[in-house]
Amino acid sequence: MAREPVTIQPPEGKLGVLIPGMGAVATTFIAGVEAIRRGLGKPFGSLTQMATIRLGKRTEGRSPKIKDFVPLADLKDLVFAGWDIFPDNAYEAAVKAGVLEKTLLDELRDFLEQIVPMPAVFDPAYVRRLNGPNLKQGRTLMDKAEALMEDIRNFQKATGAKRLVMIWCGSTEVYHKPSAVHQTIEAFEEGLKRNDPEIAPSQVYAYVALKMGIPFANGAPNLTNDIPALIELAKVNNVPHCGKDFKTGQTYMKTIIAPGLKARMLGVRGWFSTNILGNRDGEVLDDPGSFRTKEESKLSVLDYILQPHLYPELYQDLCHIVRINYYPPRGDAKEGWDNIDIFGWLGYPMQIKINFLCRDSILAAPLVLDLVLFLDLAQRAGMRGIQEWLSFYFKSPMTAPELYPEHDLFIQLMKLKNTLRWMRGEDLITHLGLEYYD
Ligand SMILES: NC(=O)c1ccc[n+]([C@@H]2O[C@H](COP(=O)([O-])OP(=O)(O)OC[C@H]3O[C@@H](n4cnc5c(N)ncnc54)[C@H](O)[C@@H]3O)[C@@H](O)[C@H]2O)c1
Numbered sequence: 201m202a203r204e205p206v207t208i209q210p211p212e213g214k215l216g217v218l219i220p221g222m223g224a225v226a227t228t229f230i231a232g233v234e235a236i237r238r239g240l241g242k243p244f245g246s247l248t249q250m251a252t253i254r255l256g257k258r259t260e261g262r263s264p265k266i267k268d269f270v271p272l273a274d275l276k277d278l279v280f281a282g283w284d285i286f287p288d289n290a291y292e293a294a295v296k297a298g299v300l301e302k303t304l305l306d307e308l309r310d311f312l313e314q315i316v317p318m319p320a321v322f323d324p325a326y327v328r329r330l331n332g333p334n335l336k337q338g339r340t341l342m343d344k345a346e347a348l349m350e351d352i353r354n355f356q357k358a359t360g361a362k363r364l365v366m367i368w369c370g371s372t373e374v375y376h377k378p379s380a381v382h383q384t385i386e387a388f389e390e391g392l393k394r395n396d397p398e399i400a401p402s403q404v405y406a407y408v409a410l411k412m413g414i415p416f417a418n419g420a421p422n423l424t425n426d427i428p429a430l431i432e433l434a435k436v437n438n439v440p441h442c443g444k445d446f447k448t449g450q451t452y453m454k455t456i457i458a459p460g461l462k463a464r465m466l467g468v469r470g471w472f473s474t475n476i477l478g479n480r481d482g483e484v485l486d487d488p489g490s491f492r493t494k495e496e497s498k499l500s501v502l503d504y505i506l507q508p509h510l511y512p513e514l515y516q517d518l519c520h521i522v523r524i525n526y527y528p529p530r531g532d533a534k535e536g537w538d539n540i541d542i543f544g545w546l547g548y549p550m551q552i553k554i555n556f557l558c559r560d561s562i563l564a565a566p567l568v569l570d571l572v573l574f575l576d577l578a579q580r581a582g583m584r585g586i587q588e589w590l591s592f593y594f595k596s597p598m599t600a601p602e603l604y605p606e607h608d609l610f611i612q613l614m615k616l617k618n619t620l621r622w623m624r625g626e627d628l629i630t631h632l633g634l635e636y637y638d
Pocket residue numbers: 220221222223224225226283284285286297320321322323327330332368369370371372373401402419420421445446447448449479480481484560561563564
């Protein structure tokens with residue numbers, strides 16, 4: 201043992217999962233968890249359920265499953281609640297999302313129908329393509345925040361959930377920069393009381409979670425909890441949180457391939473990425489305001505991985521373009537194309553073409569599960585503030601203000617696993633390996 205392990209409270213009782221936005225991702229996650237609990241499917245794509253973690257030297261042969269190494273909540277203990285601007289229950293919403301087969305959803309119907317979205321805090325100025333009737337009434341944003349708190353207390357009473365985690369699976373909000381109201385807790389709370397238009401609906405949910413001591417994750421690229429006021433609130437209240445934007449699909453591929461090209465000092469002249477997508481998310485992203493938020497999140501990845509300031513001959517002036525086209529016939533079955541113009545020895549050009557036919561919500565659902573279980577673990581381990589070790593799951597990972605984010609998927613994975621080793625007092629793994637040859 202390298203050090204004393206961190207004290208982690210046991211995962212006793214039910215864990216309540218609170219989800220603003222009960223669309224494709226949320227319902228694929230919820231239905232998936234129930235299908236797995238009933239033995240109708242396997243949790244492929246989830247580290248907490250499938251992955252092992254190597255401990256000690258390679259000669260020791262110790263590689264337990266992550267879920268046997270750290271005390272995670274059991275799937276049987278998860279209970280769910282959500283909010284949406286549409287009143288469809290989780291069964292109806294899942295059928296409309298069209299991700300999972302109707303035959304599977306019909307088997308789960310009794311369970312899914314019981315999950316009915318509570319009225320949402322919504323502002324059409326932030327998601328221009330949607331309008332729904334299931335909305336919270338209230339004079340101010342603070343009144344609405346208090347109504348959300350009441351929803352949460354009622355859910356807890358009804359289910360007996362001992363602990364809670366909230367994860368934003370709502371639509372992508374229009375692009376906003378942090379402003380004065382986002383700078384301090386006091387300014388933010390004042391802003392809630394006077395309906396400051398700079399406060400996005402997702403920020404009302406994040407505020408409520410952090411105020412109540414509930415860990416929070418943001419699956420969309422909106423600012424949400426990535427503002428000084430809420431970062432401070434999480435610290436003061438000892439709550440772990442993280443974001444932003446689930447890393448699935450094209451960006452996930454990018455963060456696998458770009459580190460590989462850089463590792464071999466191959467240059468990149470251009471990277472053109474385009475997608476067709478036909479689900480509700482695609483419809484929302486068809487609005488330039490929402491797309492701008494997504495674009496910022498997708499574009500930053502290459503800069504951080506390739507570090508053009510360190511390698512100007514290889515990566516300066518790289519032409520990086522990302523497009524998303526709303527194409528209804530495809531539904532959730534997105535198709536992405538990448539054309540990468542690279543160069544090698546003496547500057548000779550080469551090309552890579554990628555055609556990824558993925559299913560967005562199938563890739564996102566296991567990330568939701570892992571984030572819920574890891575945030576609950578972090579809270580029981582007394583960790584607070586931004587959880588950078590969960591960068592693995594995000595396109596725009598939140599970090600301390602003085603740090604640049606780490607985007608390389610393999611560095612992110614090492615960081616995640618080393619954090620788990622650290623929690624349990626195991627040696628961190630450096631991959632140095634010289635000791636085997638002494
Ligand atoms: N699927 C992926 O691979 C992936 C990857 C990264 C990010 N995301 C993001 O995750 C989010 C969810 O994706 P999705 O495919 O499920 O989208 P979706 O459109 O199917 O679901 C989003 C839901 O949020 C609801 N909503 C919007 N504003 C709300 C509010 N203020 N309160 C409560 N509900 C609200 C909408 O009515 C909708 O039902 C999107 O922001 C998307 O960009 C998804």
